[in-house]
Every structure is written in C-alpha cells, then in structure tokens.
Amino acid sequence: MRALHFHPFGRTRALSLTRPPVRTPVAADRVPADPAAGGASGPPGRTRPAATVPRLSAAECGLLLIRLTFGLLVAGHGAQKLFGVFGGPGLTATGRSFDALGYHPGKVFAVIGGLSELAGGLGLALGLLTPLAAAAVIGVMINAMATVSGAHGLWVQNGGVEYSVAICVVAFALAAIGPGRLSVDRFFPWRSGGWPAAAVALGLGGIGAAIALSI
Numbered sequence: 001m002r003a004l005h006f007h008p009f010g011r012t013r014a015l016s017l018t019r020p021p022v023r024t025p026v027a028a029d030r031v032p033a034d035p036a037a038g039g040a041s042g043p044p045g046r047t048r049p050a051a052t053v054p055r056l057s058a059a060e061c062g063l064l065l066i067r068l069t070f071g072l073l074v075a076g077h078g079a080q081k082l083f084g085v086f087g088g089p090g091l092t093a094t095g096r097s098f099d100a101l102g103y104h105p106g107k108v109f110a111v112i113g114g115l116s117e118l119a120g121g122l123g124l125a126l127g128l129l130t131p132l133a134a135a136a137v138i139g140v141m142i143n144a145m146a147t148v149s150g151a152h153g154l155w156v157q158n159g160g161v162e163y164s165v166a167i168c169v170v171a172f173a174l175a176a177i178g179p180g181r182l183s184v185d186r187f188f189p190w191r192s193g194g195w196p197a198a199a200v201a202l203g204l205g206g207i208g209a210a211i212a213l214s215i
Contacts, residue, residue: 056182064182070170071125074137078117081110101147109212116140124174127183131190131200134175138205141168143212168205175201 080088089097091110098113099106116136123133141164152159178193179185190197 060180060182063177063180066170067127067174067179067183068125070174071121071123071133073121074167075118075121075125078114078119078121081114082118103147103212103215112212113140113143120171124171124179127179127185127191130179130183130185130193131175131197132204134171134201135204135208137171138168138201139208139212141165141171142205142209146209146213171205172198172201 076086077088079085080090081094082091084090084093088094091107091114094110094114095105095107097106098109103109117140120133120136120140123129124137145161145164149159149161149164152161154160154162154165156162174193175190176193176195176198178191178197180191183191185191
C-alpha cells in the first residue's frame, strides 16, 4: 500500500505503508558446527565449518621416498665403518685408514665419522632433528672431499668429488625444504624447512668439518 507525501516545494512522492519483505534464511546459510571446537561461534545464525583432514599429496610421498632412500643408504655407510656389516671394513680397518689420512688417533675419528653417517642418515630417513642430521652428513662429506677425493677432480671414476658433492647437496636440500608432514619433525617449526634450518645444516656442518681438519 502506498500513500502520497506532499513536499514543501510542490513535488510529491509515494511512501510505502507496508513493511519491507523479510528474507527467510535457507538451509544453505547454516554450516554444521565443529564438535571439537565446542559449538558454534561468530555472528548469530551461522556456525563454524567442520574441519577437514588434508589428503596426502604426491609431493609429500615423494619427499618421504627421497628421505628413506637417501638416509638409509648414508646410514648403511656408517654401519659399514662401525660394525663391518654390508661388506664394510669395520672399525679397526677404518681406523687405520683414518690414521693414513692424518687423523690421529685414527680409531677415534673412525668412530666420529661412522656415527655421523649412521645418526645423520637415520635422522634424515625418520625426519628427526633434520637440520642437525643434515649437518652431520655435510660435515663428513666436506672432510672426505678435503682429504680424499678433492685432489682427483670431479668424476667418481677418477676418485673425484662427484659422490660427496651429491650427498652434500641432497642433505642441504632436505634441511631447506623440510622433512614434511610424514616425519617425526612434523610437530616442530622446521618441518617446513626455510633459510634458518638450511643455515643451521650448512653452518654446523662446515664448522664441524673445519674443527676435524684442524686437529
């Protein structure tokens, strides 16, 4: 229903005497509450959306495959040095090799090198303290390049640094990328890597290698 309203300057306009229509909420406006969140929150008439569990992505599964393969192989090298398994020389023979390279006492440095590979490799495989695990592996490889393979060029068939460089790069990249959701580190900030984690891996690995080379 409309009525005429007379304006002082001679104009008229229609005024509605009825109430404006009220929009009725539909079912789509209401979102089920999240029971874990303790009920609804926010403006009246709306509830919090239910949380969804993210699916595993191909990238996460691929990262896990890299960590397991790379980490377990590195750990196997450490076990060869320490325990003589997988056709390795064992601690006594490894100690003599370290003595020949100028690391004295050789057996002590053999233990340090073997444990660094074993613990670092297992840490990368499990995604446990990933920056420190990467630092342990990087430190051993820097020492290997400085004392053994560095004088033989790049390619491994000539005894060069190819193998050690590849291991260093992968360990550093795992620290920079982070171990991902399928890891023990999933509850810690470095799960997603970043520059701080990469700096810890490279910095501690370099410092450890420098100390070992200077003794």
